[in-house]
Amino acid sequence: xxxxxxxxxxxxxxxxxEIILRIGRHKDAGGNMLFLGQxxxxxxxxxxVKAIEYSAYTEMVNAEAEKIKRTIFSEFDDVKSVExxxxxxxxxxxxxxxxxxxxxxxxxQAMQACSKTVELIKATLPVWKKEIYEDDSHTWS
Amino acid sequence: MEVKxxxxxxxxxxxxxxxKHYENVRSLADLKLKIQDDFPEMFHYNFRFxxxxxxxxxxxxxxxxxxxxxxxxFAGG
Numbered sequence: 002x003x004x005x006x007x008x009x010x011x012x013x014x015x016x017x018x019e020i021i022l023r024i025g026r027h028k029d030a031g032g033n034m035l036f037l038g039q040x041x042x043x044x045x046x047x048x049x050v051k052a053i054e055y056s057a058y059t060e061m062v063n064a065e066a067e068k069i070k071r072t073i074f075s076e077f078d079d080v081k082s083v084e085x086x087x088x089x090x091x092x093x094x095x096x097x098x099x100x101x102x103x104x105x106x107x108x109x110q111a112m113q114a115c116s117k118t119v120e121l122i123k124a125t126l127p128v129w130k131k132e133i134y135e136d137d138s139h140t141w142s
Numbered sequence: 143m144e145v146k147x148x149x150x151x152x153x154x155x156x157x158x159x160x161x162k163h164y165e166n167v168r169s170l171a172d173l174k175l176k177i178q179d180d181f182p183e184m185f186h187y188n189f190r191f192x193x194x195x196x197x198x199x200x201x202x203x204x205x206x207x208x209x210x211x212x213x214x215x216f217a218g219g
Binding site: 038055056057058061064087119122123124126127128129131141142 | 154216218
C-alpha cells in the first residue's frame with residue numbers, strides 16, 4: 002500500500018517529534034539522518050518572501066516517492082527505512098516544509114542516502130511553489 | 143473519446159482552471175494544439191506532459207480515460 006507523503010500546512014514540531022520517536026522501532030539501526038527543509042526569507046528585487054504556497058500532483062507524488070524509496074533501498078544495502086513528508090498549502094518563513102529521515106545500520110549510508118533522497122525529491126517530485134511576498138504579490142519558482 | 147487534463151503551478155493560474163476535459167484527441171501532439179487554442183498564454187512557459195503519472199513525449203497515443211497533466215519545472219523542498 003502506498004503511503005501518503007503530503008501534509009497540509011507546515012510540518013509541526015509534534016509531527017517531527019512523533020517521527021523521531023518511531024526511530025526506536027528499528028533495533029538494527031545505528032545511524033539516523035534527519036533533513037528538515039525550511040522556508041527561507043529570500044529577497045527578490047527588493048521584496049522579501051513571507052511564505053511559500055506549495056501545490057502538488059498528489060497521485061504522482063505518491064508514485065514518485067515510492068520510486069525514490071526503491072532507488073535508495075537498491076543503492077544502499079544498510080538502509081532500514083526512509084521517511085518523506087512534504088507540505089502543501091501555505092508555509093511561512095521559518096517553518097518546515099520538507100522532512101526526510103533515513104535510518105541505517107551505520108552513519109555513512111545514513112548520510113549519503115539522506116542526501117540522495119533530498120536531491121531526488123528536488124528533481125522528481127511534482128511539487129510547485131508560489132513565493133508570497135510581504136506586500137502580498139507573488140511569483141512562481 | 144474523452145481525456146482529462148490537469149494544469150499545475152503557474153499553468154493553473156494562467157489558465158484560471160486546474161482541470162479540463164477534451165474529446166477527440168488521439169495523441170499528445172493533437173491535445174497540445176487544442177490546449178494552445180484555448181490557452182495560448184500557457185505556451186510562454188516551460189512544461190512537460192505526463193500521462194497517467196508518467197512523463198512522456200508528443201508521440202504518445204492516448205486512450206479514453208487517460209489522465210494527462212501539464213507539469214511546469216518541479217520546485218519542491
